[in-house]
Amino acid sequence: MLIRRLCTPSKALRQVWHCQQVAVKCPSLFRAERFAIHPGPGRTATATMSASTIQKDKPSKMQAKFCKQCGGTITFSIPEGDQEWRHVCTSCGFIDYYNPxxxxxxxxxxxxxxxxxxxxxxxxxxxxxxxxxxxxxxxxxxxxxxxxxxxxxxxxxxxxxxxxxxxxxxxxxxxxxxxxxxxxxxxxxxxxxxxxxxxxxxxxxxxxxxxxxxxxxxxxxxxxxxxxxxxxxxxxxxxxxxxxxxxxxxxxxxxxxxxxxxxxxxxx
Ligand SMILES: [Zn+2]
Structure with missing residues (x-):
């Protein structure tokens, strides 16, 4: 099998899918995190997630600093029911998904x-x-x-x-x-x-x-x-x-x- 070795350029990812109304506080990667949720249909007002369930390291590079919806500050968090670190707005809860x-x-x-x-x-x-x-x-x-x-x-x-x-x-x-x-x-x-x-x-x-x-x-x-x-x-x-x-x-x-x-x- 022939294999050559080159590499391909990286570009910022801006694929946006949809938002859930979740605002997240992230006091520590190593403690249980409390998620303050803006309730939508069928959602509870608060939920907790153990840091022990987090398998992946927190990304070091942010794809965006500000929210596309409201201009608020974006932070890395793992929303309830998710397994990945996401870009989440600390003001309105918008989750900005980045995909390949x-x-x-x-x-x-x-x-x-x-x-x-x-x-x-x-x-x-x-x-x-x-x-x-x-x-x-x-x-x-x-x-x-x-x-x-x-x-x-x-x-x-x-x-x-x-x-x-x-x-x-x-x-x-x-x-x-x-x-x-x-x-x-x-x-x-x-x-x-x-x-x-x-x-x-x-x-x-x-x-x-x-x-x-x-x-x-x-x-x-x-x-x-x-x-x-x-x-x-x-x-x-x-x-x-x-x-x-x-x-x-x-x-x-x-x-x-x-x-x-x-x-x-x-x-x-
Ligand atoms: Zn926002």
Whole structure:
């Protein structure tokens, strides 16, 4: 199994789901905590939670300091019935949930070559990557992958199949990469986030100039599939060393790799 080591950039997480009306006092991590609750339907006015049930360390880095609802001060607390530290408003009780980001993109095939984009922006400006980016609200992963390819490479593509699903827990990101073919009008050029767009023969892929661990792993498995003659659908977890450089090939490993063979012959 080929494994290359790069890493992927971290960005602030701003996924907001919903709020519960819970205001929390947190006198000590090591004592029982008393939760003062603004009662909602079916809720009690107060509840207690033993610190002994807390399994995870309190996060050191806050994603937000102020409440999106009222502007009050945010603090870390574990709400009643939860197992995770949350960003909770000390004024109105709003719970601001932060969850992993989804990154979607394409391996674009055309005439036996693969598309790469040279990044025009940091992180990893000047490095090569697959066209990919953060999935937007109200779109599917496949639509997001096509949109990102259109934005970064001004290219229209036809998605062929899902190819890789890679989790990167260290930076709270999940990648879904699709195989795709360049489609009519078969044109491409650098989008605003790209310095250049280029199709590479498999042996030309600049592995020492790739931007992210997810891209390196995806491409290595893709080439391996081509060598074996069968495409697989790949899943795995990238363990990335915290605070490491986004393009340092020595700072990550792939684990729990699952490769499910498909009926699709792999050939570029
Ligand atoms: Zn608030």
């Amino acid at each position: 980001k989804m990154v979607v993109g394409c391996i674009v095939e055309h005439k036996g070559k693969l598309m790469l984009c040279k990044r025009a922006i940091d992180p990893c400006k000047g490095k090569w990557t697959l066209p990919a980016g953060f999935m937007e609200l109200n779109e599917s992963s496949m639509a997001g992958a096509r949109r990102e390819t259109a934005e970064e490479a001004n290219a229209n593509v036809e998605v062929v199949a899902p190819y890789a699903h890679l989790d990167i827990p260290t930076i709270a990101q999940t990648y879904i990469i699709f195989r795709a073919r360049l489609a009519e009008p078969y044109t491409y050029s650098a989008g605003t986030e790209s310095l250049a767009v280029q199709f590479f023969e498999p042996h030309e892929i600049p592995f020492d100039q790739l931007a992210f661990s997810s891209v390196a792993i995806t491409l290595e498995h893709y080439l391996q599939d081509c060598k074996q003659g069968t495409f697989h659908i790949h899943h795995g977890v990238i363990d990335k060393r915290p605070a490491s450089s986004p393009n340092d090939p020595t700072t990550f490993t792939l684990r729990d790799h699952v490769a499910i063979p498909t009926q699709m012959p792999a050939k570029l």
